[in-house]
Amino acid sequence: MIHNIRVKVNGEWVEACVPSHRRLLDFLREDLDLIGAKEGCGGGECGACTVLVNGEPINACLMLAVEADGADVLTVEGLGDADGLDPVQEAFVENSALQCGYCIPGMIMSAKALLVRNPSPTREEVVEAISGNLCRCTGYARIVDAIMQAAEAARAAESSKVGGE
Amino acid sequence: MAAKTSYIGAGVVRNDAREKVTGTARYAGDLKFDRMLYAKLLRSKYAHARLVRVDASKAAKLPGVKAVVTGKDFPYRMGLYLVDRTPYAVDKVRYYGEPVAGVAAISPEIAEEALSLIEVEYEELPPVLDVLEAIKPESPLVHPNLHEYEHVPAIFPVPHTNISNHFKIRKGDVEKGFAEADLIVEDTYYVPQIQHSPLEPHAAIALYDREGKLTIWASSQSPFAMRKILSQSLKWPMHKIRVIGPYVGGGFGGKAGLNVEATLVPLAMKARGYPMKLVCTREEEFRDTFVRQGMWCRLKTGVKRNGRITAQEFEMYWDGGAYTEYGVNVTRAAGYSSAGVYDIPNMKTDSYCVYTNKPVGGPLRGFGHGENHWAIEQHMDQIAHRLGMDPVEFRMINLQREGSTNATGQVLHNVGIGKCLEETARLIGWTKVTGPGKIEPGTKKVRAKGIACMTKAPAMPNDAASTAIVKLNDDGTVVLNISAQELGQGAFTVLAQICAEELGVRYEDIRIYPVDTDHGAYEWQTVASRITYSCGRAVMEAARDAKRQLIDHASRYFGVPAEDVDVVDGEVFVKSNPSRRVPVGTLALGATLPDFSGYGGPVVGRGKFIPEGIVAMDAETGQSPKPVANWTYGAQAVEIELDLETGRIDVKKVAAVYDAGRVINPVTATSQVEGGVVQGLSIGLFEEMKFDERGKLLNPSYVDYKIATAAEIPEMLVGFVEVPQEDGPYGARGIGEHVMVPTPPAIANALFHAVGVRVKRLPMTSENVYWALRQK
Amino acid sequence: MLLPFDYVRARSREEAVDLALRAGAGGRFLAGGTDLLVRIHDRQLRPKVVIDLKGIEGMQAINSCDGEGLVVGAATPLNRLIRDELVRSRYGLLAEAAHTVGSVQIRNRASLGGNISNASPAADTAPALLLYEAEILTWGPSGGRKILIGEFFKGPGATALGEGEFVFKVRLPILKERSFGVYLKLGRTRAVDLAIVSVAALALEGGEVRLALGAVAPTPIRVREAEAILRNRKDKEAIKEAAAAARRLAAPISDIRASREYRLEMTEVLTARAIEQALAGLAARAR
Structure with missing residues (x-):
């Protein structure tokens, strides 16, 4: 069965025909060439395919493309802009919070969702937010550091903005 | 004059970071080509069975299927050290999951449907699943034709047995050594098969084109080795095979040598002109790619009352799995390092690689050392306990030091283990062990500390070499052509630092591109923690060569002697008159002299490295004055909290100190240690491949093969010692594998200090620890 | 990659039941999909039709009814349940238990109804529902019915649900005591x-x-x-x-x-x- 869907992906509406069994992950990677989200296990255990749907992190391997009809989907490619990186990405770079990089797009999307919901997380809250994102290389410590730093940077930017107005 | 920036010892930002945080970094599975096909493999449902009939004719007729192969179509044996493995099973299957047939089709759905149309008739044979059973004379043979297999000279198969390698150490006189001992301690230890579990599953794309050239894009640590194995096996000239290696999403040894790529070759040859992609499912990744070998061992040590070790006898039996083409070398490496970090005058070691009907054993970060150190480092604590000595004190007495000999009889120099152990003990706050751990008030929990040491050398052929080519562009940027792989370990960053340092350009201006065996500088493999050491030396030499050319150009350009010219931060200048300066790009393609004549030509530096003077070990005794390129030492200590009622161990703190010789990048080096510690913790507490009685893997998923999540991480204190490696760049040596080796025995030792219970079998799951507590 | 099936989004309870009855053994209800899609991915299940329940009115709502306790739509994602103020204050044990299900990503999809309908002996929300004495409100070929949670589970993977019947809502009775x-x-x-x-x-x-x-x-x-x-x-x-x-x-x-x-x-x-x-x-x- 084929479905016509309309999905907002990284801020732009996309119309497409997808078969019922097409996963959101395959739709993003194969149909839209957005290869940032990775398939690590296909079973919702590793988090490498994490993207945000209506602002919430989900495993794109466990959602059908047709289920995303009408939804707002954000992938790692939608972060930052032509001028620069998102503060979360920036913090990952500065902290060398990555090694092979395969888990990183998913990790960053989990972090992004956390910071939108909770701009001042504790380390424990950061750990919980990324405990569904497996990483075999880094030992996680730097990733937690990076997310804490990104939160701090965002708060600093926010307070300076308020102060300027 | 610009201040010279030193990049050596600088924690520069990784040069792959931006690509990786934006999702633009490409891995093999991200690549796509026109007319690309999708390959899938039909895998054996038996651990050991004769293939009576494989009929793929119906699959071949399915619309959309472009190629179908079975073992009979491609009966070529392959292997790095022992040529024992065919890409598809030919006459019999030797593990549950072995490829029996392959299909390439226009969609993955069609490929899978085609697999279901292949008919296979098996005649089940008794599976050989236990390594100790497999060595008995009456055991069925996994490879009855072992005696016909080709192998490298350093490997010693025992014909008409399941033993594919028998490595021996005979040093001194063990009988005399034991006779001199006041105390003899003997015990057995076991590690199960485990999986590397990189987040990126194996992926490859193969194309056999109209000119008869085979191109493979692969997630691989070993593009050149892959080319060589294929060329030797197929008897094709090397130039007919090209391997391209994009970023690797984690390797840990599992992507070394030749892997699933081999199954694509016959498919590609049948569907000429079609690129085809194979990506392992997580299930396949767990079961059908290399795994770490299991190992059962018996260790016996004699010691004087004063703590001095007099003799050691070590027998290791490795559960090598169905094919041991790579695994044989793991068993060799674990054999020649069987003294660990200790100076033991009399030794007898027998390390046996044994075939079983289980997944294929191969290299995994640590290459045999996580396994033998699991035994050695617990054993040392056991001896210390029996002698009534503190574990650190006992180790200090026996540590290798200047002039000591190791298992191979090699006389050692510049040994950093003493400093590593001291610093580790300091970081964890080690106090002399005086009795069981203290129960935390108001809880059922007890805290304790444990410590362990390690050493490892690169296990590689004596001619494992590296090359580097440095090309200057006229915009001042530099192309560093090397074929080390970026697996996440930070090779590209460190090699760019070395290049920038030697050439006098900015680190940011150095570009490294994906490996391509057709035009890339040669590199043996990205394994054995050897890249900083070996490729680093090649880069150093290439950059120096390029700099000489640049200075030569500048000397003529400025009309001053070469000695009066230098290159710093991307500018070439006259030392006696620093206002005379030009960007390196001006002189990159040669110098244009005042009379407008040209001089020199484009700068291309070349560098190469091969570790020299390595002498093959004696076949009977394993003795050699220099058996390996170098030894890296390190120590780790842990502090655990044990829940006495559930058996759960929480690792609270880890201190880790390694002798890196020279730390090129403290950030990437520390990051390596942190990652290694957590992988070690994960292996120590959670990881085990479990099989049913017929050899089927029961936990090929993250649901039931748990690896550490972010919730498991301890506080990590990382330190480095810098005892220079004579032939390493700036004194550097590798640490990549070493960092996960001592974590499990350190945890086991802490457990003993907590409650006097020893778990000699990995993993130390809550349940395993609980029963050990109950048996006390 | 999943093998092909048809997906239908039911617009009403009646339509969902109708679709399920027509599909027979080849039909599967879909809520969060964190169990169903895993099993399809692992080739343990090969449904012909997947019937999405999330479009049915009330399936993702949390309503407080005076004197009646709380009624939770069966397709409500666990994270929404966990974050709900009423759930947190009155049924904290359920929120705590739901919080231990999978990861953040899983809880953003996995539903309360799904967690119990799969009838895993290890279902994390089940012990809490047993203690709150929840009532399972189902919809099936003969309309709605109420099953006490204590009678809902029949064995590993087995429930009291009949053919074409699905969990519509979960009602948590009011607890009068602290x-x-x-x-x-x-x-x-x-x-x-x-x-x-x-x-x-x-x-x-x-x-x-x-x-x-x-x-x-x-x-x-x-x-x-x-x-x-x-x-x-x-x-x-x-x-x-x-x-x-x-x-x-x-x-x-x-x-x-x-x-x-x-x-x-x-x-x-x-x-x-x-x-x-x-x-x-x-x-x-x-x-």
């Missing part, structure tokens, strides 16, 4: 794991202590015999007896995650801890 609940889950890792053993304890101000176990019997079970021991006594000895009773009532199996024997031992350990913590929590709340 209470404090504790959910203890022993997994292999500290996060994102299935329970080897789980124990829920709910201490009520009137003196009752309710206890339920997960992963140690063919279904999640409430252990009333153990509860009875604590009816009038709350001392250390009584807690020990109750924990021993819980162990007697457990009937675990050995599997890849743990042995039967370890599960039995841990049932006792965790039950004692859960009771202690629930009583302490209630006492603190009363102060």
Whole structure:
């Protein structure tokens, strides 16, 4: 069965025909060439395919493309802009919070969702937010550091903005 | 004059970071080509069975299927050290999951449907699943034709047995050594098969084109080795095979040598002109790619009352799995390092690689050392306990030091283990062990500390070499052509630092591109923690060569002697008159002299490295004055909290100190240690491949093969010692594998200090620890 | 990659049932998909039709009805449940238990109805629902019906649901007394794991202590015999007896995650801890 869907992906509406069994992950990677989200296990255990749907992190391997009809989907490619990186990405770079990089797009999307919901997380809250994102290389410590730093940077930017107005 | 920036010892930002945080970094599975096909493999449902009939004719007729192969179509044996493995099973299957047939089709759905149309008739044979059973004379043979297999000279198969390698150490006189001992301690230890579990599953794309050239894009640590194995096996000239290696999403040894790529070759040859992609499912990744070998061992040590070790006898039996083409070398490496970090005058070691009907054993970060150190480092604590000595004190007495000999009889120099152990003990706050751990008030929990040491050398052929080519562009940027792989370990960053340092350009201006065996500088493999050491030396030499050319150009350009010219931060200048300066790009393609004549030509530096003077070990005794390129030492200590009622161990703190010789990048080096510690913790507490009685893997998923999540991480204190490696760049040596080796025995030792219970079998799951507590 | 099937989004309860009956054995209901799609991915299931329930009105709503407690749409993602103020304040044990399901990503999709409909003995929300004495409101070929949670689970993977019937809502009766609940889950890792053993304890101000176990019997079970021991006594000895009773009532199996024997031992350990913590929590709340 084929479905016509309309999905907002990284801020732009996309119309497409997808078969019922097409996963959101395959739709993003194969149909839209957005290869940032990775398939690590296909079973919702590793988090490498994490993207945000209506602002919430989900495993794109466990959602059908047709289920995303009408939804707002954000992938790692939608972060930052032509001028620069998102503060979360920036913090990952500065902290060398990555090694092979395969888990990183998913990790960053989990972090992004956390910071939108909770701009001042504790380390424990950061750990919980990324405990569904497996990483075999880094030992996680730097990733937690990076997310804490990104939160701090965002708060600093926010307070300076308020102060300027 | 610009201040010279030193990049050596600088924690520069990784040069792959931006690509990786934006999702633009490409891995093999991200690549796509026109007319690309999708390959899938039909895998054996038996651990050991004769293939009576494989009929793929119906699959071949399915619309959309472009190629179908079975073992009979491609009966070529392959292997790095022992040529024992065919890409598809030919006459019999030797593990549950072995490829029996392959299909390439226009969609993955069609490929899978085609697999279901292949008919296979098996005649089940008794599976050989236990390594100790497999060595008995009456055991069925996994490879009855072992005696016909080709192998490298350093490997010693025992014909008409399941033993594919028998490595021996005979040093001194063990009988005399034991006779001199006041105390003899003997015990057995076991590690199960485990999986590397990189987040990126194996992926490859193969194309056999109209000119008869085979191109493979692969997630691989070993593009050149892959080319060589294929060329030797197929008897094709090397130039007919090209391997391209994009970023690797984690390797840990599992992507070394030749892997699933081999199954694509016959498919590609049948569907000429079609690129085809194979990506392992997580299930396949767990079961059908290399795994770490299991190992059962018996260790016996004699010691004087004063703590001095007099003799050691070590027998290791490795559960090598169905094919041991790579695994044989793991068993060799674990054999020649069987003294660990200790100076033991009399030794007898027998390390046996044994075939079983289980997944294929191969290299995994640590290459045999996580396994033998699991035994050695617990054993040392056991001896210390029996002698009534503190574990650190006992180790200090026996540590290798200047002039000591190791298992191979090699006389050692510049040994950093003493400093590593001291610093580790300091970081964890080690106090002399005086009795069981203290129960935390108001809880059922007890805290304790444990410590362990390690050493490892690169296990590689004596001619494992590296090359580097440095090309200057006229915009001042530099192309560093090397074929080390970026697996996440930070090779590209460190090699760019070395290049920038030697050439006098900015680190940011150095570009490294994906490996391509057709035009890339040669590199043996990205394994054995050897890249900083070996490729680093090649880069150093290439950059120096390029700099000489640049200075030569500048000397003529400025009309001053070469000695009066230098290159710093991307500018070439006259030392006696620093206002005379030009960007390196001006002189990159040669110098244009005042009379407008040209001089020199484009700068291309070349560098190469091969570790020299390595002498093959004696076949009977394993003795050699220099058996390996170098030894890296390190120590780790842990502090655990044990829940006495559930058996759960929480690792609270880890201190880790390694002798890196020279730390090129403290950030990437520390990051390596942190990652290694957590992988070690994960292996120590959670990881085990479990099989049913017929050899089927029961936990090929993250649901039931748990690896550490972010919730498991301890506080990590990382330190480095810098005892220079004579032939390493700036004194550097590798640490990549070493960092996960001592974590499990350190945890086991802490457990003993907590409650006097020893778990000699990995993993130390809550349940395993609980029963050990109950048996006390 | 999944193998082909048809997806239909049901617009009403009636349509969902109709679609399911027409599909017969080839039909599967979809809510969050975190179990169904995994099983399809692993080739354990090959449905012909997947019927999405999320479009049905009320399936993702949380409503408080005066005097009736709380009614939760079965397709409500667990994270929405966990974040709901009413759930947190009145049914904290359920929020706590739901919080231990999978990862953040999983909880953003996995639903309360799905968690119980799969009828895993280890379903994390089940012990809490047993203790709150939830009512499962279903919809099927003969319309709506109400199943008490204690009668809902029939065995591993088996429920009281009939053909074409699905969980529509879960009703949590009002708890008139002050209470404090504790959910203890022993997994292999500290996060994102299935329970080897789980124990829920709910201490009520009137003196009752309710206890339920997960992963140690063919279904999640409430252990009333153990509860009875604590009816009038709350001392250390009584807690020990109750924990021993819980162990007697457990009937675990050995599997890849743990042995039967370890599960039995841990049932006792965790039950004692859960009771202690629930009583302490209630006492603190009363102060």
